[in-house]
Amino acid sequence: MKSNYFQNQFAEYWLEDGVLFFIYKPGTSMNLEAAKQVVKDRLEVQRGESYPVFCDMRGIKDSDKPARDFLAKEGSSLVRSVAVLTDSPVTKIMLNFYLTISKPLVPTKMFTDKDQALEYLKHLTVQA
Numbered sequence: 644m645k646s647n648y649f650q651n652q653f654a655e656y657w658l659e660d661g662v663l664f665f666i667y668k669p670g671t672s673m674n675l676e677a678a679k680q681v682v683k684d685r686l687e688v689q690r691g692e693s694y695p696v697f698c699d700m701r702g703i704k705d706s707d708k709p710a711r712d713f714l715a716k717e718g719s720s721l722v723r724s725v726a727v728l729t730d731s732p733v734t735k736i737m738l739n740f741y742l743t744i745s746k747p748l749v750p751t752k753m754f755t756d757k758d759q760a761l762e763y764l765k766h767l768t769v770q771a
Contacts, residue, residue: 647688653681654702656688662764663694663722666702673706678713686721693721695764699728699757700738715745724767725751726760 648657653673655666665685671677725747729735738753750767754760 647690649684649688651680651684653677654684656685658688658694661694661768662761663689663696664699665696666699669702671703673703673710673714675707675709675713678710678718682714682718682720689721691721693723695724695726695768696722697726697728697757697760697764700734701728701730703734706737711741711745715741715747719748722749724749724764726763727751727753728755728757728760729753730755 645657645659648655650656650668652668653671654668655664657664663685665681667673673681727738729738735753735755742751742753752760752763754763
């Protein structure tokens with residue numbers, strides 16, 4: 644059951660079965676201002692609680708380095724782990740580079756299958 648549903652011009656957020664779902668809207672351009680807004684709104688939805696995060700990036704059309712750097716560090720606040728869903732070959736390359744260079748502060752893995760992504764989060768939650 645969805646709770647704490649919220650949306651802004653960049654994404655939709657909600658809590659479901661102990662996971663924070665974070666779905667970027669189609670055509671989203673991610674710059675530093677947008678990154679700060681999505682993190683601010685995500686923290687509002689979470690109400691001080693830490694969650695594993697399912698992040699569907701398929702809607703992102705582009706992003707800049709300041710936004711990626713911000714999300715890699717400050718964007719990890721109150722996040723236990725992240726499963727990123729993507730289907731774009733270009734995004735996969737960028738994300739692999741990001742995961743190697745930016746070194747997110749929480750376990751983060753990329754997926755092309757939603758069920759596998761959710762299983763990853765569930766597995767990490769059980770281990771914690």
